[in-house]
Amino acid sequence: MAIERSGKRVISLFVLTMLNVSIMASLRNLPLVAEFGYSSLFFFFIAGVFFLIPCALVSAELATGWPHSGGVYIWVREAFGDRWGFFAIWMQWVHNVTWYPAILSFVATTLAFVFWPNHVENPYIVTAVILIVFWGMTALNYMGIKISTLFSTIGVIGGTILPGLFIIFLGIYWCISGETSAITFKPSELIPNLDNFDNLVFLGGLFLAFAGLEVSAGYAGEVKEPQKNYPKSIIFGALITFFLFMLGSIAIATVIPKENISLVSGLMEAFKIFLAKYSLGWILPILGILLIIGAIAEVNSWIIGPVKGLYETAEHGDLHPIFQKQNKHGMPTNLLLFQAIIVTVVSLIFPLMPNLSSSYWLLSAVSIQIYLAMYVLMFMAAIRLRYTRNDVPRAYRIPHPHKGMWVVASIGIIASLFAFILVYFPPSQIEIGNMLFYELFLIIGFLVMAIIPLVLHGFKKPEWDPIHPNHYSKKEE
Numbered sequence: 001m002a003i004e005r006s007g008k009r010v011i012s013l014f015v016l017t018m019l020n021v022s023i024m025a026s027l028r029n030l031p032l033v034a035e036f037g038y039s040s041l042f043f044f045f046i047a048g049v050f051f052l053i054p055c056a057l058v059s060a061e062l063a064t065g066w067p068h069s070g071g072v073y074i075w076v077r078e079a080f081g082d083r084w085g086f087f088a089i090w091m092q093w094v095h096n097v098t099w100y101p102a103i104l105s106f107v108a109t110t111l112a113f114v115f116w117p118n119h120v121e122n123p124y125i126v127t128a129v130i131l132i133v134f135w136g137m138t139a140l141n142y143m144g145i146k147i148s149t150l151f152s153t154i155g156v157i158g159g160t161i162l163p164g165l166f167i168i169f170l171g172i173y174w175c176i177s178g179e180t181s182a183i184t185f186k187p188s189e190l191i192p193n194l195d196n197f198d199n200l201v202f203l204g205g206l207f208l209a210f211a212g213l214e215v216s217a218g219y220a221g222e223v224k225e226p227q228k229n230y231p232k233s234i235i236f237g238a239l240i241t242f243f244l245f246m247l248g249s250i251a252i253a254t255v256i257p258k259e260n261i262s263l264v265s266g267l268m269e270a271f272k273i274f275l276a277k278y279s280l281g282w283i284l285p286i287l288g289i290l291l292i293i294g295a296i297a298e299v300n301s302w303i304i305g306p307v308k309g310l311y312e313t314a315e316h317g318d319l320h321p322i323f324q325k326q327n328k329h330g331m332p333t334n335l336l337l338f339q340a341i342i343v344t345v346v347s348l349i350f351p352l353m354p355n356l357s358s359s360y361w362l363l364s365a366v367s368i369q370i371y372l373a374m375y376v377l378m379f380m381a382a383i384r385l386r387y388t389r390n391d392v393p394r395a396y397r398i399p400h401p402h403k404g405m406w407v408v409a410s411i412g413i414i415a416s417l418f419a420f421i422l423v424y425f426p427p428s429q430i431e432i433g434n435m436l437f438y439e440l441f442l443i444i445g446f447l448v449m450a451i452i453p454l455v456l457h458g459f460k461k462p463e464w465d466p467i468h469p470n471h472y473s474k475k476e477e
Helices: 013-024 027-034 037-065 072-080 082-115 123-141 145-176 203-209 215-222 226-255 266-277 281-316 333-352 356-388 403-422 435-458 472-476
Strands: none
Touching (some): 013 145, 013 226, 027 145, 027 226, 027 281, 037 203, 037 226, 037 356, 037 403, 072 281, 072 356, 082 281, 082 333, 082 356, 082 435, 123 145, 123 281, 123 333, 145 281, 226 266, 266 281, 281 333
């Protein structure tokens, strides 16, 4: 049979929390947020209240009501049917094909910063590293969920949490020891000049940095006591991520002027300045290796989570039989292979753009739009399920029968739509080349990715369903 269930739950609360942290808390995002300087605290408040909290509350309720692998596919399907369930999980999955090259460019530049400092901005080296690492992580995931989650857990502790705490400590020590800061900590600097639209455009990127809490629902079938452990892991993961981002970005902003912050290599440059000041330069290569491990662990967490969610659609015949194949470890091998091929093609954009920061932002902008479309559907599904499936027990419920859900989900929808529009205005600090190319790339990229799942679902055939008598696995038997 194509669809098999082991029934074995191997993921504990601690491992699930670390998975949530690895999914969200990428230190590569710190330079992006550091662009705001001291006023980043204001934007953290906006992103936290209007996006992170609604995502956390809604994900916790839906995951404890439907604690099965599949996540957003199951939730939206229960609310709006197969077509939109398939659309939602497709958008969650496909946003990664533009996001993977973006985060792996951080891996490539960090690696170059340590071993080939004269080639940090070389697009060909960046592309080569992206492809080697991604295909390597794809091969790792062929070995099963237990090995995959173990790697992510170790990687996020050693490569994200520890370096994050270290740069926060360096930033605090820098300030209290009286060193010159690139930013001022005056109360008047806390609120940015909102008349300048450039102060808002990075907010979309910050939303993407906090996205992903619902992804770990793709592991729900392997989680021990999901009704109890899933909401706890969301709360713990969100808190750890929020404070790592907020304090870490301030640390970078204290030593690098806003106009000199590179979105790709800014973190390593900040570490270099800190360590040179305190004669600890020998630590830089070690930190570089740890950051690489942390970023790869994040990619690893994303590689299988959305894929497992997409694979759940096979149970309902929404997925072509060619993608329903599993290996002996229960991993969807053809889907993983298909994903790696698409990422390979998308990675070729790096040699075509003016610089790495522009490539990074363009890929992130497309990813933001695709992902936010899924979030709008998720929030809408949460509202509808309060009316149509209110009888389903939830270990966690947003307070108040319907008003609470309407308020929380509506805030999430409005924030998502606002951030969606923002990315059409490129930051002035980034050279994006031809403006028409930028706008068309976003519009066409989003429309193509949104139309594909609707077309695929339109061509769905009865024999794609595993229980159909003419399903390919039964023919093989």
